[in-house]
Amino acid sequence: MANKRKQYNAQFKAKVALAAIRGEKTVAELASQYEVHPTMINNWKRQLLEGASNVFESSSSAVSAQSDQQAQIDELYRQIGQLKVERDFLANRLVGK
Structure with a gap:
């Protein structure tokens, strides 16, 4: 071993x-x-x-990095919401047939 x-x-x-x-x-x-x-x-x-x-290093670069990270998180949450809506729509269409 x-x-x-x-x-x-x-x-x-x-x-x-x-x-x-x-x-x-x-x-x-x-x-x-x-x-x-x-x-x-x-x-x-x-x-x-x-x-x-x-x-x-200046804290402005840390703040900039943090704001970029927050923007990315917001975009990901938006995509998750969109995918949930699409999933629910397709599930309803499947059950409706």
């Missing part, structure tokens, strides 16, 4: 990556403490540093 990979949640990854960035312990010490391979810690640290600029 193959070993299953361990999945780490985002909070754990952030905690370990921040500890690595602080530099209070070496990556090897952190790997031993958290029982994670040092390469994973370095990858998480790199991802955190690359994604840190997203924290400071």
Whole structure:
């Protein structure tokens, strides 16, 4: 039976990556403490540093994305309503024959 990979949640990854960035312990010490391979810690640290600029992006882009998402949801609800009407119409026609 193959070993299953361990999945780490985002909070754990952030905690370990921040500890690595602080530099209070070496990556090897952190790997031993958290029982994670040092390469994973370095990858998480790199991802955190690359994604840190997203924290400071303007909220207008977030609002724009949210409004686009809401427009898509509204369109989907409209399509659902239309499909329900068509289904009911066809069901009535079928029963009527």
